[in-house]
Amino acid sequence: MKQNLLPAFRLTLVLLLVCCLIYPALVWAGAQLAPAGGQGETISHKGRVVGYDNLGQNFTRPDYFQGRPSAVDYNAAGSAGSNKGPSNPEYLAAVQARLDTFLVQNPGVTKAQVPAELLTASGSGLDPHLSPAAAAVQVARVAKARNLDTAKVQALVAQHTEHSVLGPDRVNVLRLNVALDELAARR
Incomplete structure (x- = not known):
C-alpha cells in the first residue's frame, strides 16, 4: 500500500503545482503582451x-x-x-x-x-x-x-x-x- 500512496501523493503535488501555479502564471504573463495588458x-x-x-x-x-x-x-x-x-x-x-x-x-x-x-x-x-x-x-x-x-x-x-x-x-x-x-x- 505504501508503494502506491507515495507516488500518488507526489503526482498530486506536481499536478497542483503545474495546474494551479505554473499554467495560470504563464497565461497571465502571455496576456500582459496583448493590447491593454489582456484587459480588453x-x-x-x-x-x-x-x-x-x-x-x-x-x-x-x-x-x-x-x-x-x-x-x-x-x-x-x-x-x-x-x-x-x-x-x-x-x-x-x-x-x-x-x-x-x-x-x-x-x-x-x-x-x-x-x-x-x-x-x-x-x-x-x-x-x-x-x-x-x-x-x-x-x-x-x-x-x-x-x-x-x-x-x-x-x-x-x-x-x-x-x-x-x-x-x-x-x-x-x-x-x-x-x-x-x-x-x-x-x-
Missing part, C-alpha cells in the same frame, strides 16, 4: 468609454448599423449560443422574426440580399463583427436616417473594413457606429 481594448467617443473592441452591442436605432443578433442579449457574463438546431421550431421562428423586422427596417432590400449573419446568433452571442456585405446591405437605411449621401456611408464602411490574411474581411460594428457619430459631429 476599449473604444472611446467624446472622452468616454462606449464599449469594448471584442464585444458586440445591441444597436436598434435606424441611424446605426446593427450587429449580429445575440442568443444571450449581449451579456458578456453569459457568453453562449442558443443550442437550438436548425430545424427547431423556436429557432426557425426567431430567425423568421429577425428577417421580417430587418426587411421592414430596410425597404428595398430583398430576402435574398440579407446575409445569414444578420439573422443568426454567433456561437458566443457576443460577436462584434459583420462581413462587409452585411454592413453594405444596411448602408441605404443608415444614410437616409442620418441624411447623408449613400456614397459617404459606403466609404465609411470601406474605411472600417479590416482585412485579414487568415480569415474573411470584417467590419467592427461599434467602431463603424462611432465613426458615424464623429462624421455627424463634423457636419
Whole structure:
C-alpha cells in the first residue's frame, strides 16, 4: 500500500503545482503582451468609454448599423449560443422574426440580399463583427436616417473594413457606429 500512496501523493503535488501555479502564471504573463495588458481594448467617443473592441452591442436605432443578433442579449457574463438546431421550431421562428423586422427596417432590400449573419446568433452571442456585405446591405437605411449621401456611408464602411490574411474581411460594428457619430459631429 505504501508503494502506491507515495507516488500518488507526489503526482498530486506536481499536478497542483503545474495546474494551479505554473499554467495560470504563464497565461497571465502571455496576456500582459496583448493590447491593454489582456484587459480588453476599449473604444472611446467624446472622452468616454462606449464599449469594448471584442464585444458586440445591441444597436436598434435606424441611424446605426446593427450587429449580429445575440442568443444571450449581449451579456458578456453569459457568453453562449442558443443550442437550438436548425430545424427547431423556436429557432426557425426567431430567425423568421429577425428577417421580417430587418426587411421592414430596410425597404428595398430583398430576402435574398440579407446575409445569414444578420439573422443568426454567433456561437458566443457576443460577436462584434459583420462581413462587409452585411454592413453594405444596411448602408441605404443608415444614410437616409442620418441624411447623408449613400456614397459617404459606403466609404465609411470601406474605411472600417479590416482585412485579414487568415480569415474573411470584417467590419467592427461599434467602431463603424462611432465613426458615424464623429462624421455627424463634423457636419
